[in-house]
Amino acid sequence: MSGEESPSGILLADKPAGLSSHDLVARARRALGVRRVGHAGTLDPFATGLLIVLVGRATRLARFLAPLPKTYDVVAQLGAISSTGDPEGEITQTGVVPAELSLPIGVVRQRPPAHSAVKIDGERAYVRARRGEQVTTAEREVTVFESSVRWREGDRVALRFVCSSGTYVRSLVADLGDAYCLELRRTAIGPFSVEGAWPGQGVATLEGLTDAWGRFGSVVELGEQETRAAAHGRTIEGRGLTGPALLVDGAGAPIAVAIERDGTLAVSVGLRGE
Secondary structure: OOOOOOOOEEEEEEEOOOOOHHHHHHHHHHHHOOOOEEEEOOOOOOOEEEEEEEEHHHHHHHHHHOOOOEEEEEEEEEOEEEOOOOOOOOEEEOOOOOOOOOOOOEEEEEOOOOOOOOEEOOEEHHHHHHOOOOOOOOOEEEEEEEEEEEEEEOOEEEEEEEEOOOOOHHHHHHOOOOEEEEEEEEEEEOOEEOOOOEOOOOOOOOEOHHHHHOOOOEEEEOOHHHHHHHHOOOOEEOOOOOOOEEEEOOOOOEEEEEEEEOOEEEEEEEOOOO
């Protein structure tokens, strides 16, 4: 891991249906033999696809990875509604199948499903919903960067959405009319693709922080003096960057994530030490 002292890095995982994101993290913990493991971006149990698993000091980077845009492939059932927006809910057949679909694009106001992980007064909405309580979630603005129809066969349609973090795809589908998600698969998070990702069993191989960060952000190599300064949380000379940058030493080992302000790079998250 480029000189890092303990296992630390990013694992791209392909979550199977039926597992929660927490379940997959537990599997990764066992496969890697590392206790400190987290993830950036939850997937519903019925959904499949890419989950970014963070290991060791990489868990400190969740705040930077979670906001990356997400790509989803969806198979929607038309002419029916679901109480949860997916196959696990109570299904009501309506027979109303639109001839044309008006797909969302741009800034969209949506209300997260009652059966979602959104917190209401400190408690998950789905916990309240499962108790039979009436749940009303707050509306939010999200952005749909791309939306398209992949294929359509009768009352089923395959869709692709590229959207901002925090978007509920089940809500996008429900807003089409009488429709719910039959299948939901996350195929990409920013530049990270599900292709070749760890399937949740067998050998798991970590990607180093420096290599992973370089896919979507700036990597700044520092000399000895700046390395010592950044390792102690002190600001260093700016590089004219926008967005967070990963600072590394001469061997490519991560030191910190810094954000440039007023011509200096200020350390936001340190990556040295446990």
